[in-house]
Amino acid sequence: MADLVEITDPADPRLADYRDLRDVELRKNLESEHGLFLAEGEKVVRRALEAGFAARSFLMAPRWLDGLSDLLEQSDAPCYVVPEAMAEEVTGFHVHRGALASLHRRTLPTVDEVLAGARSVLVLEDVVDHTNVGAIFRCGAALGFDAVLLAPRCADPLYRRSVKVGMGAVFSMPWTRLPDWYGALETVAAAGFTTVALTLADDATEIEETVAGVDKVALVLGSEGHGLSARWEESAQRRAIIPMSAGIDSLNVAAATAVACYVAARR
Structure with a gap:
């Protein structure tokens, strides 16, 4: 069972994993450097532990101990118990969900x-916004990718x-980083996938038509500002567009992912 350790000093070195979370x-x-990541909120902490990630420690306000008591009973990691005001001082934001966990990363x-x-x-x-990445994982998991x-x-x-935004979908969705940016889509195609780039290119066809009849599909999405690079747009086997109206030509990348995943899942 996790040891419950009450801490009253926000400068306590044992809280280092939780310091300055907004930076x-x-x-x-x-x-x-330390091979760790943070999970926030009872549901997300629970999903991380249930997915098999090992905890380094927990940080909780007293009122959240009961809600996670079953998980704490199964862990050997220390649980640092602090007043809610001190949790905000340490982390740099209001921990309104009450519970945080520091967990070990795995080799990709x-x-x-x-x-x-x-x-x-x-x-x-090059999707560089953390909120968008989390939302994309959540969309993909929810729609069967x-x-x-x-x-x-x-x-x-x-x-x-x-x-947090992905509600822990990253724990259940297999993922990794591509080691080679330049030839990435050729690698995916060689694995038997039809690569479909979401783009405004002149030769793009409507997404429903583009994925019709495709067995294994890889939807390719680009950065928030400029979309896909010329290299990736040209090396994709197919190019698709989500039809728009009212003079709007595109959606936020997470919203576009949701629409494209829904269409592709019904192919």
Whole structure:
């Protein structure tokens, strides 16, 4: 069972994993160096542990102990119990969901391991907003997609904000990073997938028509600002567009993912 450790000093070094959670660059360095990530909220913490991620520690206000008592009974990691005001001082934001956990990262699987047995996958190029990455994972999981591949510069799916917005979908959805940006789509195609780029290109066809009859599909989505690079747009086997009206030509990448996943899942 987890040891319950009451802490009254916000500068206590045992709280280092939880410090300055709003500083993205600082967190990237700390989490990479120590091989950790943070889960926030009872549901997300529970899903992380149920998915088999090992806890380093927990940080909770007293009123949240009962709700997670069953998980704490199964863990050997310490649980730091702090007043809610102090939790906000340490983390830099109001921890309104009451519970945080620091967990060990795992070694990422290979692309071949992620694609094995998959029929529908998402491939992301330079999606750098953590909220969008989390929402994309949630859309993919909800609509029956099997895996996600990320280009090297995509935001971290295990960053706290990504995990929170995705409601822990990153724990159940197989994913990894593509080691080679330039030839990534050729690698996916060689694994038997039809690569379909979401784009405004002149030769793009409506998404329903583009994915009709496709067995194994890889939906390819680009960055928030400029969309797909010329390299990825040209190397995709097919190009698709979501029909728009009212003079609007595109959606936010997470919204576009939801629409494209829904259409592709019904193919």
